[in-house]
Amino acid sequence: MTDRGKWHERLKVTLWTLIVPPILWAGHFLFSYLWAAISCAKAGAFMTFPIVFVAGTLLALALIGLSGWIAWRQGGTPGSSAPHEDGTDIDRLRFIAKSTLLLAGLSFVGVLFTVLPVIFLRDCM
Amino acid sequence: MSLHDQDDPAVRAAQEERLRKVWTPPKGLFLRWTDVNNNRVGVWYTLTAFCFMLFAGVLALIIRTQLAVPDNDLIGANTFNQLFTLHGSMMMFLFAVPMFEAVSIILLPQLLGARDLPFPRLSAFGYWSFLLGGVFVGGSIFFNAAPDGGWFMYPPLTTRTDLSGLGADIWMLGLSFIEVSSVAAAVELIVGVLKCRPPGMRLNLMPLYAWYILVVAVMILFAFPPLIAGDILFEMERLLNWPFFDATRGGDPLLWQHLFWIFGHPEVYIIFLPSIALFAMLVPTFSRRHLLGYPWIVLAAVGTAFLSFGLWVHHMFTTGLPKISLAFFSAASEAVAIPTGVQIFVFIATLWAGRVTWSTPLLYATGSLAIFVIGGLTGVMVAVAPFDWQAHDSYFIVAHLHYVLIGGTLMPLFAGLYYYWPLVTGKKLSDRLGRIAFWLLFIGANIAFFPMHLSGLMGMPRRVFTYPAELGLGGMNMASTIGAYLFAAGVAVICVDLCLSPHRAKSPRNPWDAGTLEWLAHPDDEDWGIRSVPLIESRYPIWDQKDFVAKVDEGRFFLADAEEGRRETIVTTVLDARPLAVIRLGEPSVKPMLTAIALGGVFILTTYHLYWAALACGVATLACALWWLWTGTAEIPEKPSKPIGHGIVLPLYIAGPAAPGWWAMFITMMADATAFSGLIFGYFFFWTRHAEFPPMAMADGPGIAWPMIALALGLASWLLTVSARQVHARGAVGLARVALMIGILASVAGIGAGLAGPWESGMDPQTHSYPAIVWTLVVWTTAHAGVAAIMQGYVLARSIAGRMDPQHDADLRNITVYMHFFALTVLVTYATIGLFPEVA
Numbered sequence: 001m002t003d004r005g006k007w008h009e010r011l012k013v014t015l016w017t018l019i020v021p022p023i024l025w026a027g028h029f030l031f032s033y034l035w036a037a038i039s040c041a042k043a044g045a046f047m048t049f050p051i052v053f054v055a056g057t058l059l060a061l062a063l064i065g066l067s068g069w070i071a072w073r074q075g076g077t078p079g080s081s082a083p084h085e086d087g088t089d090i091d092r093l094r095f096i097a098k099s100t101l102l103l104a105g106l107s108f109v110g111v112l113f114t115v116l117p118v119i120f121l122r123d124c125m
Numbered sequence: 126m127s128l129h130d131q132d133d134p135a136v137r138a139a140q141e142e143r144l145r146k147v148w149t150p151p152k153g154l155f156l157r158w159t160d161v162n163n164n165r166v167g168v169w170y171t172l173t174a175f176c177f178m179l180f181a182g183v184l185a186l187i188i189r190t191q192l193a194v195p196d197n198d199l200i201g202a203n204t205f206n207q208l209f210t211l212h213g214s215m216m217m218f219l220f221a222v223p224m225f226e227a228v229s230i231i232l233l234p235q236l237l238g239a240r241d242l243p244f245p246r247l248s249a250f251g252y253w254s255f256l257l258g259g260v261f262v263g264g265s266i267f268f269n270a271a272p273d274g275g276w277f278m279y280p281p282l283t284t285r286t287d288l289s290g291l292g293a294d295i296w297m298l299g300l301s302f303i304e305v306s307s308v309a310a311a312v313e314l315i316v317g318v319l320k321c322r323p324p325g326m327r328l329n330l331m332p333l334y335a336w337y338i339l340v341v342a343v344m345i346l347f348a349f350p351p352l353i354a355g356d357i358l359f360e361m362e363r364l365l366n367w368p369f370f371d372a373t374r375g376g377d378p379l380l381w382q383h384l385f386w387i388f389g390h391p392e393v394y395i396i397f398l399p400s401i402a403l404f405a406m407l408v409p410t411f412s413r414r415h416l417l418g419y420p421w422i423v424l425a426a427v428g429t430a431f432l433s434f435g436l437w438v439h440h441m442f443t444t445g446l447p448k449i450s451l452a453f454f455s456a457a458s459e460a461v462a463i464p465t466g467v468q469i470f471v472f473i474a475t476l477w478a479g480r481v482t483w484s485t486p487l488l489y490a491t492g493s494l495a496i497f498v499i500g501g502l503t504g505v506m507v508a509v510a511p512f513d514w515q516a517h518d519s520y521f522i523v524a525h526l527h528y529v530l531i532g533g534t535l536m537p538l539f540a541g542l543y544y545y546w547p548l549v550t551g552k553k554l555s556d557r558l559g560r561i562a563f564w565l566l567f568i569g570a571n572i573a574f575f576p577m578h579l580s581g582l583m584g585m586p587r588r589v590f591t592y593p594a595e596l597g598l599g600g601m602n603m604a605s606t607i608g609a610y611l612f613a614a615g616v617a618v619i620c621v622d623l624c625l626s627p628h629r630a631k632s633p634r635n636p637w638d639a640g641t642l643e644w645l646a647h648p649d650d651e652d653w654g655i656r657s658v659p660l661i662e663s664r665y666p667i668w669d670q671k672d673f674v675a676k677v678d679e680g681r682f683f684l685a686d687a688e689e690g691r692r693e694t695i696v697t698t699v700l701d702a703r704p705l706a707v708i709r710l711g712e713p714s715v716k717p718m719l720t721a722i723a724l725g726g727v728f729i730l731t732t733y734h735l736y737w738a739a740l741a742c743g744v745a746t747l748a749c750a751l752w753w754l755w756t757g758t759a760e761i762p763e764k765p766s767k768p769i770g771h772g773i774v775l776p777l778y779i780a781g782p783a784a785p786g787w788w789a790m791f792i793t794m795m796a797d798a799t800a801f802s803g804l805i806f807g808y809f810f811f812w813t814r815h816a817e818f819p820p821m822a823m824a825d826g827p828g829i830a831w832p833m834i835a836l837a838l839g840l841a842s843w844l845l846t847v848s849a850r851q852v853h854a855r856g857a858v859g860l861a862r863v864a865l866m867i868g869i870l871a872s873v874a875g876i877g878a879g880l881a882g883p884w885e886s887g888m889d890p891q892t893h894s895y896p897a898i899v900w901t902l903v904v905w906t907t908a909h910a911g912v913a914a915i916m917q918g919y920v921l922a923r924s925i926a927g928r929m930d931p932q933h934d935a936d937l938r939n940i941t942v943y944m945h946f947f948a949l950t951v952l953v954t955y956a957t958i959g960l961f962p963e964v965a
Binding site: 023036089092103118123124 | 326328415420424435447448455464664700
């Protein structure tokens with residue numbers, strides 16, 4: 001890896017970075033579910049808007065946003081011609097970057113979906 | 126060789142002769158069944174799954190006949206219970222999932238321009254396991270011993286031996302056996318997609334079918350193991366009276382529901398995505414253009430795969446879980462509509478933008494999308510918890526799931542059948558019969574299942590064997606029955622079409638004029654898969670690359686010969702498909718079949734409580750597996766490398782993360798770790814369900830000392846193996862052997878120390894769920910220590926026998942992967958059982 005360019009350009013998207021946004025969604029979802037299940041079972045009550053949940057949600061959204069931003073930057077890597085469907089390094093990079101960006105969008109919406117119940121419902125009934 | 130050598134027809138003929146000889150299938154009444162080539166195993170697999178589908182379909186017709194009129198007495202309640210349980214279980218476990226594996230085993234090597242998948246014998250093993258397990262489960266109905274607890278087998282009805290018979294064991298053990306074959310197929314397909322693509326086929330040029338298969342195979346790794354964990358607990362309760370699901374002894378039936386549906390919901394997408402993947406292949410062909418929105422399809426497949434693991438509780442909305450928990454799952458269930466919708470819009474957009482050639486496969490594809498969308502919309506309805514409370518366990522759900530499965534799995538498979546039949550047999554099916562069948566299926570499905578929405582909302586519950594005339598449901602049930610028979614008539618027309626096929630003339634090559642690699646297949650096909658492995662520069666090489674077909678046929682690409690008389694294929698890198706090595710593939714062998722029979726013996730004999738015989742089969746399974754590995758894997762080649770054409774020379778041996786074997790171990794262990802996490806989930810689930818867990822009276826077991834000793838021994842064994850790999854790579858073979866020997870001792874001692882914890886503190890697993898789950902975790906972990914010892918011994922023996930040296934150390938690298946996971950298992954188990962009671 002060379003030290004040329006900005007850090008987000010050096011951090012190349014791969015098959016592993018592709019699944020970072022949905023893994024963040026999954027982590028947030030699991031955390032929400034376990035937190036609700038354990039606090040209902042052990043405390044008998046669902047703590048209203050605890051700081052941990054808000055912080056965890058903001059963190060998840062920020063990280064998904066960040067991975068989406070990196071993907072967006074790399075998705076615009078110049079040096080190949082439209083429609084970017086050829087067997088070149090740049091087109092492969094652009095493809096994974098674009099897929100990552102789309103997954104970041106879906107994961108972002110997914111996290112927002114998970115937050116909605118907490119806004120409207122706060123009991124263990 | 127250079128390109129010009131291939132101009133000489135004599136050279137080409139000689140190459141073809143050598144290839145033909147190498148890939149000749151075994152002949153003879155018995156030996157032909159020892160074949161492992163994907164084109165044969167895939168066809169057996171497909172036919173078997175198709176037959177199970179027909180069988181399960183007949184069961185459904187009997188069900189519908191019984192329900193045609195009120196107060197019918199054609200069959201009794203007991204038979205009815207067996208019929209609907211077996212119908213659901215067979216359609217899911219013996220048709221939908223295996224059918225996707227079967228079709229992929231046929232198609233994937235063709236799509237990837239590979240001679241075969243990386244582990245042909247594993248495919249054969251999977252097939253024989255599937256056949257044995259399937260016949261065992263399906264055949265039980267002829268002995269009035271079929272499972273009768275519904276396809277999800279809820280305890281306590283099914284765990285109490287006074288309420289349920291042998292059927293529950295047959296379901297649990299027979300289907301566990303089939304789950305083994307599914308995990309085997311997942312390993313094969315993932316490694317195939319990631320490592321066996323042709324040179325140049327980078328991730329962005331991969332056929333979308335391969336993307337879907339990759340995603341689905343990964344889903345199998347995370348979905349099936351929780352069910353395997355559930356099966357273990359379930360059978361421990363039935364056979365040994367360990368009370369995991371018995372509320373009177375600290376158990377909880379809901380634990381089963383969690384484990385079942387963590388499997389059960391992703392399962393729906395596991396069977397939906399591969400069917401929709403067929404659309405991704407046939408829609409561009411009949412639109413005469415590239416598929417629009419390639420990254421959007423990848424988004425849809427990967428996004429659906431993830432979200433599908435956050436839906437399982439929507440099957441449990443009426444179990445009394447906290448509303449906030451239900452709401453999380455309701456939200457995720459609505460979110461999954463986004464990626465599902467995206468792929469449907471991609472197909473519509475492609476058809477819109479292209480020049481559509483109307484054809485029978487496309488008719489099936491569009492018709493099934495219409496049916497699927499209706500099922501999807503009722504899915505959005507039942508994902509809303511308050512609506513589900515009304516509709517739960519009513520015929521509304523039956524209608525929803527059949528719309529989804531017929532539109533999302535069965536009809537797309539028929540589309541694939543009409544599309545790919547020429548690929549497999551060289552002959553087209555009849556367009557006329559195909560269209561007649563389509564309309565029978567389409568109209569039949571709607572007449573059968575649409576009225577069920579209404580009968581469900583009017584109060585007809587699922588799984589009742591009859592209903593009184595006063596309910597006024599007779600008319601709608603009669604309609605459903607008529608629809609079911611129409612649907613069956615459609616399937617019968619397809620069967621007739623298939624039976625007429627042998628009498629028809631061959632169709633031309635690539636009859637649909639498609640652009641993807643699999644259509645290189647010739648009607649008079651050879652067994653070698655592909656004449657030469659091409660260089661890929663486009664998503665639709667037959668359309669876009671100049672003289673592509675001729676160059677492949679004339680052997681102008683790679684690996685056009687089999688000079689050493691071995692079956693070979695090319696291994697490439699994951700992202701960019703750069704050639705890495707040539708691997709030798711497994712040849713026909715009886716070992717996969719024998720291993721499957723021995724393993725089948727373990728499951729089937731355990732069902733009948735013949736434990737000693739089952740143990741003998743277990744030993745036989747181990748012996749077969751070792752024999753298979755010893756003679757067939759990590760072979761040191763006769764020369765280090767070979768040319769594959771165009772001046773490229775590739776090694777014949779690779780080890781570590783570049784090698785298929787390493788990936789297979791890694792993937793298998795991901796599944797293993799997931800099953801283990803299911804058991805750990807059980808432990809902490811009990812903790813949340815009890816005010817006091819561990820219960821005060823039992824809190825002194827298993828203590829801290831023994832678990833910590835077992836932990837230290839397990840970690841020592843891991844460290845020794847890792848060190849052995851390091852020093853071995855530097856040439857210190859003797860030192861590596863010593864480390865492995867001490868490692869074996871540490872593993873074996875770890876078994877004793879692990880079991881000593883609960884044993885010494887007198888924990889009785891029959892008294893309460895706490896000792897039962899502790900024992901289960903300990904048995905799981907010590908069994909893994911036993912396997913670790915066997916692996917260490919195996920590698921030691923390989924080294925001593927001269928089958929492994931510092932340049933050829935794949936075996937040692939592969940078992941190191943196992944040991945990493947083993948160390949994690951040891952750490953989590955002993956920290957949980959030893960330390961958690963201190964802080965709980």
